[in-house]
Amino acid sequence: MERTYFTDAEARTKVGNIVEALADFPSVPKGSKGTVVKVKRYAKDKSAALVEWDLPRQSFFIAAIVLDTSVNFVKRDKPVADEFSKSEYERLLRVLQPAN
Numbered sequence: 001m002e003r004t005y006f007t008d009a010e011a012r013t014k015v016g017n018i019v020e021a022l023a024d025f026p027s028v029p030k031g032s033k034g035t036v037v038k039v040k041r042y043a044k045d046k047s048a049a050l051v052e053w054d055l056p057r058q059s060f061f062i063a064a065i066v067l068d069t070s071v072n073f074v075k076r077d078k079p080v081a082d083e084f085s086k087s088e089y090e091r092l093l094r095v096l097q098p099a100n
Helices: 008-014 086-092
Strands: 018-021 033-043 046-053 059-066 069-076 081-084 093-097
Touching: 008 033, 008 046, 033 081, 081 086, 086 093
Parallel strands: none
Antiparallel strands: 018 033, 018 093, 033 046, 046 081, 059 069
């Protein structure tokens, strides 16, 4: 199947859409929900939609004491995100809630 891309204008209309995965991806199970957060441009008028998935992320708490000073850090993993061309978006995702 030939891969087709969004135009810049088409891709921008997808930002804010809440979507559901219709298939398993390497790090995202089928049925996961996500939000289109931005547009990724590949070439002149060829763009893809970037989806950030609503999946649990690990948090790490680091506490350090130096002399009489305590320093605490909380670090969270980056959210899982995937890019979708127009053909992938239409085949692999279902829009649950369009952007306003």
